Amino acid sequence: MSLISVLARAEAAESGRAAPLATVRHRHLAAHPLVLVPLTTAGEDAAPLGALVGTDRGAPRLLTVPQPRNRELRSTFLAALAEEVLPHIESAAEEVEYVERKETEPETGKKVTVQAELCLDAPQLLVPNPAGVEFLRLLGRATRFRRTAEEDPQAAHPSPPRVPLLGRWLSHYAERARVPGSSLLLPVTELLIRHWATGRSTLEDQHLAALLAWIAPPPGTTGEAAALHAELARDERGQLLVPPAGPSTDPAFDNTLLGPAIDRFDAGVADAAADLAHLVEAQLRPTWDAVWHAVDLLRTLPPAAHLPARWRRDRHSYTHHRDRVGAGEPPQPRRDDAVTAARKLVSREQSQAELDAQEALDDPLTMAERRLAxxxxxxxxxxxxxxxxxxxxxxxxxxxxxxxxxxxxxxxxxxxxxxxxxxxxxxxxxxxxxxxxxxxxxxxxxxxxxxxxxxxxxxxxxxxxxLFEHAPRGGPGLPEPEATPWTHGGPPAQLPEPPDAFTPEDRL
Known part of the structure; x- marks a missing residue:
């Protein structure tokens, strides 16, 4: 943590209101982002209980799983999620511009200039916090390899038709979220933490409602008091007034309301599914409203000067994955080979160096940190x-x-x-x-x-x-996979001839 950040946190703790860490907005915000607020069951990663999803803050779609252990209900949830997310993701696939890029001819090895498509925009996804990004990553890994009834007529539990495609896109967005400066998939708490400092730790700032309370406290109170109310206030039934949807649920909600409601659904009680949907929506709606409140606050900051260049790289990433899907290439592997992993690491290190330099050049407050250092x-x-x-x-x-x-x-x-x-x-x-x-x-x-x-x-x-370069250059290029030694993940060396087969004469 830099000295400027420490001073800003001290100032926030003294004043009772978040202190600014930036004078401009360092991440892209789409005009119509898709907001996804997930809710999972306790004890099982990526086991969905429900979600609020949509691009209209006043009319989100509620998706629920009345019994998370039921495979058919989970498939129904995933199919409904694909109906909401995929049209948004595919909405920018057709409008393109043509740009020039260098490619290597396989026959001659020479660099030639070719015309390539670049999508004019890329759809953006917003989730409340980094745990939401991890949920989408796990959901993508769990669904992108599934087989539909058309692909495998003998499958005991075939996947709904569009679910594997949803998994591929979620995996791509989650992978892109690991690239410094990318804006395809953004956790809102990280966005706010980058631009404002509160009087609390970074871990405590992952509670979105409490973080917003520090940035814009209600009239007549301080950020600290409003944050404590958002975190701890409960009603007469012992339920949190502001459920975190983190995406895990509050244990008091699980034991008092959710568990009995699922039992009633299992027993076939009438209207049990509607009661569960009402409970899940009550847990999700405060976080849904908080995400849009955060978007409004972030839009008050002018965009940084280098932001369009970083968003252009996101558009290239989106276009490249669109082409992979359209060409019928297989899903992303479960694990990257050594060469691919090394290339990703080098690319992310260079992206981090570029992001640090660009943020300092765009923002006097960020440059002040570099001057103090x-x-x-x-x-x-x-x-x-x-x-x-x-x-x-x-x-x-x-x-x-x-x-x-x-x-x-x-x-x-x-x-x-x-x-x-x-x-x-x-x-x-x-x-x-x-x-x-x-x-x-x-x-x-x-x-x-x-x-x-x-x-x-x-x-x-x-x-x-x-003392730092404004456009940092990468190190020496990595060799192609076929030129990489087998010790570093390349093709295996020529195997020796197998030994002679065992015969009865070889036995003493």
Missing amino acids: GEAFAGEVLDVTMAYSEGKRPMPRPLVTCRSEDGPLPEGTARLHRALPSGGEQRGEVAEHGEVFTVRLTNGMGRSKEPAEGSVPEPGERLCWT
Whole structure:
């Protein structure tokens, strides 16, 4: 946790209201996201009890499983969930634009430019918290390998037709949620924690209603008091006034209301299914309203400048999976092979580095964290001296003298970076260091002998230098699977010839 975050939490604890951690919104919010609030039974992962799902905050669809141990009822629930989720996911599959990309010809191995489709948008899913993301991941893993009656006429318990496709999409969205900066599947509590700091721990902030109480407490009370009421207040029957839907249920609800209602359903009591649906909706509706309240709060923040670029990568991911499904490729494997896992790890590490740099460039509060950590510093330009490199073709290498009150300042010939007003990144190196330091600019000034207009700062201008690259580059590329040694997950080496078969003559 950074010093800025610690100070913000201390300020929130003192004032009784959440303190801002960002001045812009660092994640994409779709105009019409699909909100999914799941509820599971205690003691079994991904065993659905019910869900509220939809894109209209005033008219969600309630799905319930009156007896979670009943296989047929669970299949009915999954089929209804597919009816709600798949049309939303497939709604952006047809509207595309054409972009250029590089591909390798299999015959010659040369890089060629081809035209490829890119969906203009990608559907977004919102869940209350990270446990909701994990529920969807487990649900996708449990359903994407199922066989329908058309695929396997001999199956004892065939899957409803669209359920395996739902599992494939849920698996893709859950996998994409692990990529730093992705916005296809977002837990709302993590969104709020990124933009506001409360006076509590991160674990306590996973209660959505309590977190919202700190950010926007009711008039006449503090965030701490409102959060305690959201967490602990119960009615005369001992039931929570604000059920968390986390997606697990409250034990008091399980023992007092849910268990007897399921027993009545098993006994065939009339209207037992309707009573169960009413109980499940009462548990889900407060969280459903809280998710939309959080969306309203997040929309008050302007989007970050680099947000469209990250959302474009989400669109590429969505388009790629659409193409895989349309081509009839098999579902995602249960476990990645070593080469695929390594590629994913490298990609996520690079995405994290890019996200850290972009958030700092987009948000002064985030940049302040990097300045306090000694990873960036701001300074005023005192003087600019024109200089040139040595060689047959001298290139401009201006010396920019700055004064900064930040510290500690870099020593030696550290590489520095700054954002150009016209866009892009300019690099430099420290020529002299101290309270007054000099930076030698090394690029970003055009290819002529005279620097391009606006590429060299003027005296009196205030600059922000960073020690981190604004567009971090990845490491060396990994070899192709067929060129990877078998010790690292590649193809096995040529097996030796099998030994001679055992014969009676071999027995003593």
